[in-house]
Amino acid sequence: MNKNIIKFNGKVKFIFWVLLIAFIVAAPALLPVFRLNLLGRYLSLAIVALGVDLIWGFTGLLSLGQGIFFTLGGYCVAMYLQLNSSSEFPNNIPEFFALYGVKDLPIFWAPFKSPLFTLFAIWLIPAVVAGILGFLVFRNRIKGVYFSILTQASLLVFFNFFNGQQKLINGTNGLKTDVTQLFGQLVGSELIQRYIFWITAFLVITAWFFSKWLIKGRFGNILIGIRDDEPRVRFTGYNPVIFKTIIFSISGALAGISGALYTVQSGIVSPQFMTVPFSIEMVIWVAVGGRGTLLGAILGAVFINYAKSLVSEALPASWMFIQGSLFILVVTTLPEGILGWLYSEGPRNLLQKFGFIRKIKTYPSLELNKSSEG
């Protein structure tokens, strides 16, 4: 892929970053509370989209089960917040337990009393779950469509499990976070939400750079190799299982962080995050933005979700049609996504078609790149 067509020099990049940071810092003042909350949520979804891009765009693994890791991260943070603000309830345990007559805290809740543990659990638990699941599947060279439907089945299994366990994690009602307390403030309050927005924006940028760093070196090359021709990678002496497991658990970790941020901003985590449509939607954000471009994943997640909320406010019934056609259109006519199209020969081909620029007879790299001739 020739990425030279859109190339920014250092100055433009610097101005872009200054503007971006200025916007992020000023956003709470500029946007109304409701819109700010939405933007924060969509930015946190961008992190899970980055994970999807890493495994799908770069490694060729289409996971339809990212919702598992997303929700696990959400539950981790929700459990900590619930415990943190349960001192006034009977037995010092979260309020909902009383509904089911539970007196003692289930064992696995105990470590979540510690904020430090929670900070690690948010990304470590999803990463470990993804690692185990991935290893068991990849070890047997299960891939392609099989992998996709297995992840979807496991998503449904986790959904069933979380949905059914009232006594352990409040089942289908989920755990509320907006009425819990953090540093003596309600999590749903404007002040805390503002800080969470900034944290989210910071983490999106961090995750972006992390992913960029990840795919730049040899590790990234092997991932792309696995995507394009896995047997060849294996015959060259690499073990694809390890690389696939690592990247899958990294994407799980990203999903967990994303889920935690999303939970504190939407005020509740529930098994609804593990429904099948939500996890497939994550793929379409990446597909529309441009698979294998990273930036496309972020933009896709934010803009599609914004479009979704705008369309759903205006015409509730039509979003499903739009989303359905988006799936079909992107896959059939624009497989590289919007950003991928911009990076590749897309705009040039379009301009050529209408006769705005000279037609190229051989390859762009031969005719346009004057430096290579000299």
Place this chain on the structure above:
Amino acid sequence: MELLLDSLFNGVAIGSVLLIAALGLAIVFGLMGVINLAHGELMMLGAYTTYVTQLIFKLPTLKPFYNWYVIISIFLAFIVSGVVGIILEKTIIRKLYGSPLETLLATWGVSLILQQFVRSIPLSYGTGLIVSLLIGLLLPLFFSKKIKESIKFKYYKLASWSFAVLVGILSAELISSLISKLGRASARNVDVTAPAWMRGQIEILGNTFPKTRLMIIIITLISVIAIICFLNQSAWGIRIRAVTQNRQMSDCLGISTEKVDVITFGIGSGLAGVAGVAVSLLGSVGPNVGGNYIVGCFMVVVLGGVGNLLGTIFASFGIGIMTDLIGAGRILNIWPNMPLPLSNIINFFATTSMARVMIFALIVVFLQFKPSGLFPQKGRMVES
């Protein structure tokens, strides 16, 4: 003994729904390597077809035949879902041949559209649309060879399609004027009531079984036998099997793989429609009815492998019987004085939803030993 029989019957009943639902999916997956995520929605179309047929047969002129509407709706559902499947193949899936993951996403898009279609468009218009599609697709088959080869063929085609659209609109108007229920869009679930002879219980060997369950088992049995006969005896069936085994080679030997793809996809989708009829007898019919069954179908396909229909059959009955054994806690009945920790675990999983969790875990364990299912496709390719 009685317990075993009961468990067996329940397991077979669950398994036969799974089997009829997964059959079409497995055939298509075996042939094209494509998972059709819209399969559940094709089932939903079949279920709605049953509902529409039921209402049509309640009209005074057709009332005497009301008892047999289920039988007729099986054929209608096959046709409706089959037509939608063929259109799907011809417009979308054909373009994506060779990229199964993209197909997966595109069919998910189709499933979203179908769901919303049922919610926001009156069923009578849906029926009209199906009628016009059916006529438009079938009419060119009756043209004589002379017309087909003539230069004006596209005008004939245009004429036949406009005729089809006209008939479709007329039938939609007719249905919505006759049955006002179908003239309104509604997202609510609807109910299919079985005719009198299918209600109630039947007694076999001292046990009572619901008749609808028995009916579903019979439908499944007939469909499976028909499919096996078709695949083994008819010319097209043999071509389908050839393409399943080796696409390039069959293409070289003069089999039109395009036609095989269309036919297989049509049959697979048609079977989804038949499954929809079975599903409509079990509970209420709504836009989400397909989603409840689709993951079970995936499990069957993963467990059964794609090499052989037997795999699908074994897998679905296996899953069905296991679901019953675990979900209803029957293992405890068979082995009452189990040690306490084990029986606690069994009790923990003794609900339908937790049984699914257990079965998934078992399938993942199974795949550690046989990664490509019970009956894998044999070959010497690196990829397989």
